[in-house]
Amino acid sequence: MNSLFKNIAVFLVIMTTASCTADFLTLTPTDVLTDANFFVTESDAQSALIGVYAQLQDESTFGNVVDAANLDWTMSGDLYEQDQNTPRVQLEMLSLPANNLYIGQLYAGLYQGIARANFVIGRVEQMDKLEAGAKASIIGQAKFIRGIFYLKLVNYFGGVPLVITELNASSKLDIPRSPVADVWKQIELDLKDAAAVLPIVWANSNDVGRATKGAALGFLVKAYLWQEKWGDAITASEDVINSKAYDLLPDFRSVFLETNENNKEILFSTQYSSLNNGIEGNGLDVRSAPRGASAEFIGRGANSNFVPQTKWINDFERDQTGKIKDQRYWGVIIGPGEHHQEMTDFVMPLAFPNGYTKTGYIVTKYWQKASVVNSGLNTPILRYSEVLLNYAEALNEESRSEDAMKLVNKVRNRAGLDDKPLNLAKDKTLDAIFNERRFEFVWEPSGAFSDLNRRDRFIDFIRKNRADFAKIDVDSKPWLAVKPILLPIPLAAWNVNKSLVQNPGYPAF
Template sequence: MKTFLKLKFGHFVLGTLVVALTLGACQRNFLDLRTQGEYNIDNYPFPGGAGPYDQFINGAYSDLRNFDVTVQAFVGITNIRSDDADKGSTPSDGATLQEMDAFTMTPANGLINGFWLGHFRLISSANFILDRIKNDPNPNTAPSLKIDAEAQAKFFRAYAYFMMVRSFGAVPIIDSVTTGTVGSTNVPRSAPSLVYAFIENDLRFAAANLLQKSAYDRRFIGRITAGAANGLLAKVYLTQGKWAQAQAAADLVMKSGEYDLSVSYRDIFEEAGENSRESILEVQATADAANPTIFGSQYSQVQGVRGAGDWNLGWGFNVPSTALDAAYEPNDPRKARTILYSGGTSLYGEAVPAGLPNPRYNNKVSSPRSRQTQVNSRSAFWNNVRLLRYADVVLMYAEASNEIGGTQNTTDALAALNSIRARARRGAVAGTLPDVTTRDQTLLRDAIHFERRIEFAMEHERFFDLVRWGTVAVVMQNHGKAFVPNKHELLPVPQVQRDLSRGVLTQNPGY
C-alpha cells in the first residue's frame, strides 16, 4: 500500500491561490488550486529545510491529475477516438464521449471544453510558478532552488501545450501571468510550428536542469525528472518527423541507466509496478479507507466494469474494440493484461459475471477485490495514471532509427523492437512473438507500428500515432467510423471559448 509520504509531490496543495488568469477563453480562473491534505505553508517539510516554491509546484502536480486533464476527456480524446476502443457503458450514457467515438463532436461538446480549460489551468499554474521565481522577494533563495522549480514548471507547461497542439492544432501561447477580468485578454492562436518550438525550448531547459530519477529523495517519488523531460522531448520530435533529434533524445533516456524492461508486462499495471523501472512519468494517486477518493484519480473509475454488486466497479467507458481483440498475435500474454472478458476469469482468479453491458473491459485498470475491500471502494482511485513508459521510449528509438535508415540504424531499430517483444513473451509457450528479422525499411516500419499498437493498447497513444503516421482516415473509415479527412484529425475549438474571446479565437476547418 502506498504511504502518505510518497505522495507529497502531486497531491498536496498547501495554499489556496486564486489569480484571475484569462485567455479571453475561460469561464473560471485557469488557476483554481484548492487546499488539500494535512500540511500547510507553515509545517510543510521542505527537503533539507528549503523549497520556497514547493507549495506552488504541488498545485501543478495536483492539476495534472485533475478530471479535465487526465480522466474522462483524456480517455475519450486519446483512445475512444481510435480503432482500439469503443465508448462502452450503455447507449444512453455518456453522450459527449459517444460523439468522440462516432466523430460527431461539435464545438458545444462539454468534455472538449473541460479539456481545453484543464490544460490552460495547468499552463497558468506553471506560469504562476515562473512568476514567483522571477519576483521572489527573498534575496537569499538559492539559485539551485530557482532553477529546479523553473525546470519543473516548464515541463508542466510543455506537457500541457503538447496535449493541446496535438488535439486542437493552433492554440494561444501564454508564457506569463496575465491578470484581469474574464474576457479582458484575448490572445489569438499561434501556428502549430510556433507551439512546437515553444514546447521544445521548455523541455530542453527541463532536461538540462532536472536530475535523474535516482538522484531525488524517495519520499518525493513521482516528481518530474530529466528522464521524463528527454522522453517527452523525444515524442515531441517524433510527432514532427524530426527523426535524428527524436533518436538522440530517446537514446539519452535509454543510456541513463535509470530505466529498463525488467518489470513484467502484467506487473506494470499493478500497484506494485507503480514508479518502477518501467515508469518515466506517472500521475500519482493514493487511497485508503479513511480517504478513499480525495487523493486519488477517477481515471480507473471511468473505465471500470459497469455491473452490479461487487462488480459495479465504474462507469464502463473505453472498452476494447472487436478490432483490437482480433489484432493480437497467437498466445501474446499482453492480451490477458489488456482485455477483461464478460463471463471470463480475472487476473486474480475471480469469476467475471456474464451478461455485463459490454463484452470487454480495459484490464489495465483492474484491481483485486481484496484491495477494494481494504479501501472500502470499488472505483480504484488509488491507481496511478501511466503517461510515459520506458517501452514507449524504446519503440520511439526504434521508429526514429528505422526512418533515418542505414545499416547501423536498422540494426539498432531491430534490437530495440525485439527487446519489447522479448519482454512481452516471457513465460509464454515456445515460439510466441518471434523476433522480427526483416531489414526492409517499409516492412520494419509496419512491424514497429504494429508493436506500438499492441504494447500501448488501451493507453493513450493509438489515435495520435495514427494521425502522425498519416493513416488515421483510412484506418478509421475501415473501422466503420464517420471520419472526415482534414477535419477530424483535430478537435473543434470550444464555442464557449470563442464567444468569450469575442471572435479572436478562430475555428478549426469543418466545424
C-alpha cells in the same frame, strides 16, 4: 509522491487571490495568506508547485480519461464507450462539434495547468532569497509541466494561443492563435530547460514521481517525432536509454500494479493517493470494472465505461491451438470464462449480463482490487516501451530499419512473441512499430488516434479496423480531410476570446 499532495489547497487559495487585488488596497496584511506574502520561503514555492502537479490529476488532462479513453482509443475504435451519451457518441462517430463537452474540458483543463505553471514560474523567478539550486529545480519542474500541457494542446488543436506569463484581471485576454511552429519551439525550450536542471533520479524517496531529466527528454522525443526531426529524436532517445535509469519489466502486468508504482519502466505517471478518503484518488477502477459486479470485487458501483472492441481482441497473435500468445492480453484483459488477475474469485461469465460489457471483455489495467474510496493507482503517461518504439520510428526514418526492428522485437519478446524479421522494408518496419503500439498501450495516451494521426495513418486504420466505418461517413466530414486532423477550437473558448479562429474544415465561429 504522496507527500506532494499536502498543500494543494494552499496553492488554490493563492491562485484565487492572485488576480483580485484592487489598486486601492495599499496595506499588506500579515495575518492573511495572499500572493504578496506567500512566496517567501522554499516551502512556499514547493507548495505552489504541488498545485501545478495537481492539475495533472484532472480527468480532462492527464488522468487517462478524456484524452486516452474518450478521444484516442474511442476515436480509433479499439475501445467502445458503453454509456453512449451524446458527447461520447460524437467523438466515436468523429462528428467533433465545437460544443462537444469533452473537447471543451480538455482545452480548458490544459490551459488551467498552463496558468498554474506560469504563475509559479513568474513568482519563483522573483524570489531573490531562494537558494539557486532549489529555484532552478522548481522552475524546471513547472516548465516541464507547461511543456507537456502545450504538447497535448498542439497535438489536438494545432496552433493555439501561446501564453507563457501570468495573466491577471488587467491582462488582455483576446489572444490570437500562435503559429504551430512557435508552439513547438516553446515546447522544446521548456523541455530542454527542464532536462538541463532535473535529476535522472530523485535522491529523496518523498520526491519520487516528480518530473525527471528522463521524462523531459522522453517528451522531447515525442515533440521531435511530431515535427519529423528524426535525428534529434534519435539523439534524445539515446540520452534516455544511455542513462540506464529505465528498463522493461519482465512481467507486463507488474508495470501497472499499485504495489509497484514508479517502477523502472515508468518515465512519468500521474500520481494519485487513496488516503484522506480518496480525495487525491481517481475513478479509473470504477470506469474499468463491469457494471453490476459484486461489491466484493469493486467496493462501490462500477460503470465498465470503456471496453475492448472484438476486432482488437481478435487481432492478437495466437498459437496453433488458437489461444492468444500475447502476454499483454493476459496481463490487462479478461474475457468470458477468464478470472481476474489478482481477484481470482471473479470470473467473467460465459453469458454476461446486460451492462457488464458489450463485447464480453474488460480492461483490468486500472482495476486491481475492491475499494470504497477513489483509487490511489497512478496512471502511466510515458513508459520505457514507448521510448523504445519512438526510437525505432526515428531510426527507421533514417534508413536504419534493422536497428529499429531489434527494438520492436525487444518489446515483442517481453510480450512472449517471436521475433519479426530484421530485414523488413521501411514501410513494413513502420507497420510493425505501429502494430506494437496498438497492443502495448491500450487505454494509455499512446498507441491510438494521436500517434496514427501524426503519421497520416488514422483514416486508413479505421477503414481497416472499424466495423462501423461506413456509418462514420468520412467523406461528409471535411475536418477529417485535414492533415493532421485537428479537433475544433471549443465554442466556450471562443466565447471568452474572440481572437480565436476555427480550425480548417469546421464551421466558422
